[in-house]
Each structure stands twice: as structure tokens, then as C-alpha cells.
Amino acid sequence: MxxxxxxxxxxxxxxxxxxxxxxxPTALQFTDDFSEHDYRDAIDNSYRKESTLSLYFHLPFCATVCYYCACNKIITKDRSVALLYLDHLHREIEQQGALYDQSRPVTQLHWGGGTPTFISNEQMTELMAQTRAHFNLYSDDGGEYSLEIDPRTVDREKIALLRELGFNRISLGIQDFDPRVQQAVNRIQSEEQTLGVIEAAREDGFLSVSVDLIYGLPHQSTASFAVTLDKINAMSPDRISIYNYAHLPERFKTQRQINAEELPSPAEKLRILELCINQLKSYGYVYIGMDHFAKPEDELAVAQRNGSLQRNFQGYSTHAECDMVAMGITAISNIGATYSQNEKSPDDYYSKIDQGQLPVFQGAVIxxxxxxxxxxxxxxxxxxxxxxxxxxxxxxxxxxxxxxxxxxxxxxxxxxxxxxxxxxxxxxxxxxxxxxxxxxxxxxxxxxxxxxxxxxxxxx
Ligand code: SF4
Structure with missing residues (x-):
């Protein structure tokens, strides 16, 4: 390639x-004509009924807000709010698990957010145990089990526990190591913290470490971002994603905290992108597509070479098309020829689960x-x-x-x-x-x- x-x-x-x-089609085509009844029909009629499963869990909490963020998240320092959410998520897992043939192996599993590592070690253990009780998870590394990690919320013990629970891939949010940029976006995260997580993950036998960066943030320049890229290269992650920051303060309230005058000019932003492409190439990474780069021996690069690369809600994947069951608020499932999205607000989500319903909010028939x-x-x-x-x-x-x-x-x-x-x-x-x-x-x-x-x- x-x-x-x-x-x-x-x-x-x-x-x-x-x-x-x-x-x-994209989520803009989803309508509320799509109901729980349609979702149940989709499971029965899926042309992928004999295939494996992919599971996604949305954990929406974050302890602090990053000003650039456009995700659906709940900012709170009160860890107890997760109790109510997890209680309902456990019930959704039970409801969903009962709808699927228990022999279907789960080849892909992902915790996204928010900050999945916001929840405590005990809560993570219980969530994985509940998932294993209702779905057919591998007990070895046969599946691609990943989660997003905020290095500011984990220690060595938590990383070791995640490995023990069955996770074998991690993705770390970094964005930029420049202290001025970190200050301007309210995400202070030291290089030591990040490196500590990567080293711990390698010692514990995680199979793949991926990192996320963002270009177009306040105070960034080609010179400053070149320093961050060199530091990232020294950490040698298997995959690097570099996202474009879209400043849309009228749509995303938290972005109003960013001073637009401190953003790089459109021309400088393009120069930063050019720098990223040239630098990553010089480090030996190959371009997978969209915002993603990987080492040539990484399984994404291998899958692209042999024609088996897939794309789904988590980005690129190596797994053959399978039914995707997504749980938690806003999560989008893809069963057979349908998409189905869960309720977006916690209250609506709780209310449907309390009534014994699946929390389907909208969807589309393909x-x-x-x-x-x-x-x-x-x-x-x-x-x-x-x-x-x-x-x-x-x-x-x-x-x-x-x-x-x-x-x-x-x-x-x-x-x-x-x-x-x-x-x-x-x-x-x-x-x-x-x-x-x-x-x-x-x-x-x-x-x-x-x-x-x-x-x-x-x-x-
Ligand atoms: S970027 Fe991640 S950690 Fe920061 S507010 Fe958004 S979801 Fe939370």
C-alpha cells in the first residue's frame, strides 16, 4: 500500500x-419509526445469524471536561452516579444476551466513552462478569477485546486488572504533549503518565497499543507538533490516529471555552497535517485510511494488504462482518440489515429498562x-x-x-x-x-x- x-x-x-x-447510511437517516419490535425482528432475520458477535459498551462518564470534546459524555466528579447507570447496563446485558444464540462467539468487544476507566476496579470486574454470564466470550486472546483509556485515570494495578479481565488491546487519548496546548484544552497529562501506561500494558502482555492525537488545537504549530510526534514515535505505539479538530462552538458548548484566536490558521493546520503524514512515513508507519496509521506488521495493515479490512462504528477492524450489539446510552447496534440506536439521555434509558423494554430510540432498515x-x-x-x-x-x-x-x-x-x-x-x-x-x-x-x-x- x-x-x-x-x-x-x-x-x-x-x-x-x-x-x-x-x-x-449515516445516523442522520435514523428515524423513530424504528422500534424495539423491529430490532427483535432484525435478530431473527439477520443474514449474519450464523456469524460471530461484536459487543460495544458505552460508559459515558468523565471526571473533567476536555474543551475540544464533541462526544456524548457526562462530566462529574461524583463516582457514585455510575452506580445507577451500571445497574441498568447490567440489566440491558441480561435482556440482550437472552435474544442471541449463546453459541455465537464474541470476536470483538469494546468499551468506549466518555472515559471507560472512570469506573472502579470492582465495577469493571462486575461488568465483565455480567457480560461473560450472558454472552460467549473467549477465555484466551481469541477475540479482539479493547477499551479506551484515559492515562490520567489508571495506575499499574488497573492495567493489570484489565488484562486479567480479558482485554488485549488498548487505545490511549493523548492529543498533544505540549503543556501550552494541554492548558488551553483543559487536559493536563504528563508524558510520564502516558509512558507509564504504555510500559505497563506491554509488561502485562497487551497485544496492541494505539494512541490518539488531534491537530488544529490552540497554540499548535508545525514546530510544536513535530516535538510531540517525535515523543510519540519514541513510545512506539502499534497504531496512531490523528484527528482533525473541528471548532464548532455553536454546536458543542464545551468548545466555547476555547479561544478561537489561539487556534492555528487554516494554512498552518494543513501544514501540520502535511508534517504528520511525512513524519509518520519516515518513522515507518503505513497509512490505513481516514485518520489512521499503523506499523506495517500491525494486524490492521496486514488486513488491508490481504483485503479483509472492515470499517464499523469503532473505526477500522480486522474482523469479518458480524452482528454488532451495542449497549448503554446512545450506543448503535448493527444487526442484519438494520441500525438501531439506544436512548440518548440516561433518564429515558433508565425508564425503558425499568419497564422491561429494550432502550431502542431510533434506527433504520438498510x-x-x-x-x-x-x-x-x-x-x-x-x-x-x-x-x-x-x-x-x-x-x-x-x-x-x-x-x-x-x-x-x-x-x-x-x-x-x-x-x-x-x-x-x-x-x-x-x-x-x-x-x-x-x-x-x-x-x-x-x-x-x-x-x-x-x-x-x-x-x-
Ligand atoms: S475527550 Fe474523552 S476524556 Fe475528554 S471530555 Fe471527551 S470523552 Fe471525556
Whole structure:
């Protein structure tokens, strides 16, 4: 796989808003017509009924707020609030577990947030025990069991416990090591703290360590971010994600604490992105796609090379498509040809569970056209290429006829050398890799509806 080429003129030309395609259709297409009844039907009718399961748990609490954050979280220093939430989450696990065939192994499990490590060691132990009681979890490293860690909330003992509970992959939020940046975004996290967690994870036998950085934060410059990148490289994580900070204070209240005058200019931001791409390449990381880089021997890079890379709500994954059961507030499940999202507020979530209902809030049924487009988009975003005959044999269509309009629109992108297009395939060029969302957007039929097109972040 070639690394992406940073082409400033193309990036300026194509830097519009667009979906991240962790699902297709995206959550904007979910409606409250989708009910608990539809969710239960989806389980019975899933074309993946014989497949393995992927489980997601949303743990929304954080002790302090990071000003850049756009996640759905609950900020509190009162650890006791987690008690009520976990009590309901345990009940949801029991309800959901009863709906699935107990022989289906859980090949993927993830705790996201919020800050999953906000909860106590005892609460983590109980949550995993409840999950094991109702789902078929591996007792060895047969599954990909991961969680997001805030290094400020863990010690060696907690890391060791997580390994003992069955987790084998961790993802650490870092964002930037520069103290001025950390101060401006209210996330003070020392290098020692972060390194301590990575070393503890390696000693305890975690199989993969991934770190998250953000570019575009206050006070960042190419010079300052180059220092952070060098420090990250010295820690040698298996995967690095570098996210673009989108300053949208009118949408996300906490971002109003960020002084817009301290943000890098759009031109400097692009230079930081260029620096990231060149630096990570020089360290030996390969580009997976979107915001993700990995060591060439990492399983994501291997999966991309052998064509088995997948994309779901947790980003890229190595596991074959399977039904995804997501629990906790706001969590989105993907069962068969449906998406289903849980209630977003704790009170609504508690109320449904207290009434013995599943906490389904909204969702969508993926029709045949969605399914075809989803396959096209996922192939492009994971493999950077698409062979028409693969889609033709899977769905019984004539690709060039079905996507006549899309192929016409794609030819403009081909002229700009974002991709090579012939009568058999689409191959994304090194120049087009950073703009993969733009290429996928051509196949997204919902973007033709104006009110949906400006609800996403910029592609770069
Ligand atoms: S970035 Fe993470 S730790 Fe910070 S407020 Fe958001 S969810 Fe919480």
C-alpha cells in the first residue's frame, strides 16, 4: 500500500464537509419509526445469524471536561452516579444476551466513552462478569477485546486488572504533549503518565497499543507538533490516529471555552497535517485510511494488504462482518440489515429498562440499494479500490448501468488524479487517499438531500 501524497491544491479544492462512513447510511437517516419490535425482528432475520458477535459498551462518564470534546459524555466528579447507570447496563446485558444464540462467539468487544476507566476496579470486574454470564466470550486472546483509556485515570494495578479481565488491546487519548496546548484544552497529562501506561500494558502482555492525537488545537504549530510526534514515535505505539479538530462552538458548548484566536490558521493546520503524514512515513508507519496509521506488521495493515479490512462504528477492524450489539446510552447496534440506536439521555434509558423494554430510540432498515452502496463505500474506504465484478456477482447488477450517474461524476475526480477509472475498476491514487471521503460521497445517495449535506465535519 502506498502512503498518501499531500497535495495542497487538491486538498483546498476538495475540503468540504462529509460523513466519516463508520456506517452507511449515516445516523442522520435514523428515524423513530424504528422500534424495539423491529430490532427483535432484525435478530431473527439477520443474514449474519450464523456469524460471530461484536459487543460495544458505552460508559459515558468523565471526571473533567476536555474543551475540544464533541462526544456524548457526562462530566462529574461524583463516582457514585455510575452506580445507577451500571445497574441498568447490567440489566440491558441480561435482556440482550437472552435474544442471541449463546453459541455465537464474541470476536470483538469494546468499551468506549466518555472515559471507560472512570469506573472502579470492582465495577469493571462486575461488568465483565455480567457480560461473560450472558454472552460467549473467549477465555484466551481469541477475540479482539479493547477499551479506551484515559492515562490520567489508571495506575499499574488497573492495567493489570484489565488484562486479567480479558482485554488485549488498548487505545490511549493523548492529543498533544505540549503543556501550552494541554492548558488551553483543559487536559493536563504528563508524558510520564502516558509512558507509564504504555510500559505497563506491554509488561502485562497487551497485544496492541494505539494512541490518539488531534491537530488544529490552540497554540499548535508545525514546530510544536513535530516535538510531540517525535515523543510519540519514541513510545512506539502499534497504531496512531490523528484527528482533525473541528471548532464548532455553536454546536458543542464545551468548545466555547476555547479561544478561537489561539487556534492555528487554516494554512498552518494543513501544514501540520502535511508534517504528520511525512513524519509518520519516515518513522515507518503505513497509512490505513481516514485518520489512521499503523506499523506495517500491525494486524490492521496486514488486513488491508490481504483485503479483509472492515470499517464499523469503532473505526477500522480486522474482523469479518458480524452482528454488532451495542449497549448503554446512545450506543448503535448493527444487526442484519438494520441500525438501531439506544436512548440518548440516561433518564429515558433508565425508564425503558425499568419497564422491561429494550432502550431502542431510533434506527433504520438498510434497503437493497443502501446495501449495494454500503459495499461500494466500504470497499473504497478500506481497500482504496473497487472491482466492479465483485459488486456485480454479489448483487446481480450491471455496475456501469446501475451507477451511470456516479461514474460520470467520478470522472471529474479522475481528471484531478484522485483515482484511476476504467471499465472494470476504480483505484484510488496516492493523491486521492486523503480525500477518500470525497470519493465515497459520490456513491452516497443521501447527500443529494441538501439538509443532510452540511451536517458533517470537513473531510480534512
Ligand atoms: S475527550 Fe474523552 S476524556 Fe475528554 S471530555 Fe471527551 S470523552 Fe471525556
Amino acid at each position: 502506498d502512503n498518501p501524497v499531500f497535495d495542497l491544491n487538491l486538498i483546498k479544492k476538495y475540503n468540504v464537509s462529509g460523513p466519516r462512513y463508520t456506517s452507511y 434497503d437493497r440499494d443502501d446495501q449495494i452502496r454500503k459495499s461500494v463505500i466500504m470497499s473504497l474506504i478500506c481497500q482504496f479500490e473497487l472491482t466492479f465484478s465483485d459488486i456485480e456477482s454479489k448483487y446481480g447488477i450491471d455496475f456501469q448501468q446501475y451507477f451511470q450517474d456516479e461514474l460520470q461524476r467520478l470522472s471529474a475526480l479522475a481528471e484531478d488524479e484522485l483515482l484511476n477509472l476504467d471499465s472494470k475498476q476504480i483505484v484510488v491514487s496516492s493523491r486521492g487517499r486523503l480525500l477518500i471521503r470525497n470519493i465515497c460521497m459520490v456513491f452516497d445517495r443521501y447527500l443529494q438531500v441538501p439538509q443532510f449535506s452540511d451536517r458533517f465535519s470537513k473531510v480534512i
